[in-house]
Amino acid sequence: MPYTDDDKAHMAAALAEAQTGFDEGGCPIGSVVVRGGEVIGRGRNRRVQEGDPIAHGEMDALRRAGRQTGYRDVTLYTTLSPCMMCAGTIVQFGIPRVVIGENATFGGNEEFLRSRGVEVVLADDPDCRALMERFIREKPALWAEDIAEAPPE
Ligand SMILES: [Zn+2]
Numbered sequence: 001m002p003y004t005d006d007d008k009a010h011m012a013a014a015l016a017e018a019q020t021g022f023d024e025g026g027c028p029i030g031s032v033v034v035r036g037g038e039v040i041g042r043g044r045n046r047r048v049q050e051g052d053p054i055a056h057g058e059m060d061a062l063r064r065a066g067r068q069t070g071y072r073d074v075t076l077y078t079t080l081s082p083c084m085m086c087a088g089t090i091v092q093f094g095i096p097r098v099v100i101g102e103n104a105t106f107g108g109n110e111e112f113l114r115s116r117g118v119e120v121v122l123a124d125d126p127d128c129r130a131l132m133e134r135f136i137r138e139k140p141a142l143w144a145e146d147i148a149e150a151p152p153e
Helices: 005-023 057-065 084-093 110-115 126-138 140-146
Strands: 030-035 038-044 074-080 097-102 119-122
Touching: 005 030, 005 038, 005 057, 005 074, 005 097, 005 126, 030 057, 038 057, 057 074, 057 084, 074 126, 084 110, 097 126, 110 119, 126 140
Parallel strands: 074 097, 097 119
Antiparallel strands: 030 038, 030 074
16 A cells, blocks of 8 residues: 555654654654554654653554554554664564655664565655754764664764
């Protein structure tokens, strides 16, 4: 399935979460989990806000969706290409479809997801990218910490 108008609306919701995270002083990565056109969980990276290194946007959205009997009928939206922790969770939960806002500022796990049968849709959304670029420019040390790289000199 290509990037539809519904996808666009859900990506806008994920981006709104990312913007809230940015305004809170955190990493601006947002995510929503959707079933049958309804958002069942929304979240954002709260690593800084909650001091929780595992609280990536996707993990936060899944946590806030609460227990589910299954994930075979959901789509996960994330403003940024998932890290390996989140990609592993997507595979672990059997989520069949992931829509990614952008993968210009971070990426590399799309092939892993596809190799495990996940449909990956790249939105290539300029607003998602602009927010991440601003964050990386303004807070390079915080970003390095998020992707477990050595801090910039
Ligand atoms: Zn992640």
